[in-house]
Amino acid sequence: MIFGRSERGKPPVEPVTLKILVAGGFGVGKTTLVGAVSEIRPLRTEELLTEAGRPVDDTSGVEAKHTTTVAMDFGRITLREDLVLYLFGTPGQERFWFMWDELSEGALGAVVLADTRRLEDCFAGIDYFERRSIPFLVGVNCFEGAARYPAEAVRQALDLDDDVPVLLCDARDRESVKEVLIGLVRHAMEYAADRRQAVVG
Amino acid sequence: MSGDGQGRSHWFDDEAGPVVRPYAMTRGRTTSAAQHRLDLIAVVVTEHDAGDPETDPTLSPEHVDIVGLCRDEPQSVAELAAELDLPIGVVRVLIGDLVHAELVHVSRPVPPAELPDESILRDVINGLRAL
Numbered sequence A: 001m002i003f004g005r006s007e008r009g010k011p012p013v014e015p016v017t018l019k020i021l022v023a024g025g026f027g028v029g030k031t032t033l034v035g036a037v038s039e040i041r042p043l044r045t046e047e048l049l050t051e052a053g054r055p056v057d058d059t060s061g062v063e064a065k066h067t068t069t070v071a072m073d074f075g076r077i078t079l080r081e082d083l084v085l086y087l088f089g090t091p092g093q094e095r096f097w098f099m100w101d102e103l104s105e106g107a108l109g110a111v112v113l114a115d116t117r118r119l120e121d122c123f124a125g126i127d128y129f130e131r132r133s134i135p136f137l138v139g140v141n142c143f144e145g146a147a148r149y150p151a152e153a154v155r156q157a158l159d160l161d162d163d164v165p166v167l168l169c170d171a172r173d174r175e176s177v178k179e180v181l182i183g184l185v186r187h188a189m190e191y192a193a194d195r196r197q198a199v200v201g
Numbered sequence B: 001m002s003g004d005g006q007g008r009s010h011w012f013d014d015e016a017g018p019v020v021r022p023y024a025m026t027r028g029r030t031t032s033a034a035q036h037r038l039d040l041i042a043v044v045v046t047e048h049d050a051g052d053p054e055t056d057p058t059l060s061p062e063h064v065d066i067v068g069l070c071r072d073e074p075q076s077v078a079e080l081a082a083e084l085d086l087p088i089g090v091v092r093v094l095i096g097d098l099v100h101a102e103l104v105h106v107s108r109p110v111p112p113a114e115l116p117d118e119s120i121l122r123d124v125i126n127g128l129r130a131l
Helices: A003-009 A030-036 A094-104 A117-129 A151-158 A176-201 B060-072 B075-083 B089-101 B118-129
Strands: A016-024 A045-054 A065-080 A083-089 A111-112 A136-141 A166-169 B043-046 B105-109
Touching: A016 A030, A016 A094, A016 A117, A030 A065, A030 A083, A030 A111, A030 A117, A030 A166, A030 A176, A045 B075, A045 B089, A065 A094, A065 B075, A065 B118, A083 B089, A083 B118, A094 A117, A111 A117, A111 A176, A117 A136, A117 A151, A117 B118, A136 A151, A136 A176, A166 A176, A176 B118, B043 B060, B060 B075, B060 B105, B075 B089
Parallel strands: A016 A083, A016 A111, A111 A136, A136 A166
Antiparallel strands: A045 A065, A065 A083, B043 B105
């Protein structure tokens, strides 16, 4: 058998690529979750933005435009040679919502990570995915030292629809994160099936 | 030049910011005429009959890097941006140039309307279980 370069005539496999978004407030463990299952150390991509100076940036007297960088961390899981899943941590600040639009286009679904000590931080993400009919689930990252609440209590506090799964998880733990991702893909399947029925019926 | 042992000791430091603005590499272009926006997970593949891009004087070193990186293994737009440490917008323009020059092609990710294909999702679940 001949290996290596002499196989150059053979085109490389072009994988089908899919993406899952990981949203949640600052410091809730998005990059930790990505890193727990990614086969590569989470990479960072950046986009430069030019925006007019805003009051929050205190640019009084300086009317020049500013360049800001939005960073997104992402990881990769090669499921098969021809099937690759990417996980994207969404940029935390809400003024970068427009990046979410691009990220969420064609996404399989989203994991909204929640911290019970700062539950309000994930409201924005939940709102976003609800409004755009993107299947999502809520992963409650069980931080050490934080009080544990049953999933039902979290569901009520977040006023989630009954069909949105809520899972308790540990963003550092590979097995736990795998369960979250499997749960999300299952939910996306059901979601798609329901939608098809709604169209037919 | 790189063999002079000076390495990375420059007269400026990081605080000076980028000496060449990223979009200088695209000659100021922020969009590519070639096609609509490339998704972050669109996969770039070097055409296997692409010659040696270094001999093409119209290509920048960054173009050449992309052709090289995608020759051995197809790469997503996001990975290329991270690998080359360039903003996504810049990488998109560069890829557009290469598509135009027929040195690479881009395989589009599954479009959203086709996403809920049950068999693919089932493969994803099985793949995750097997990790």
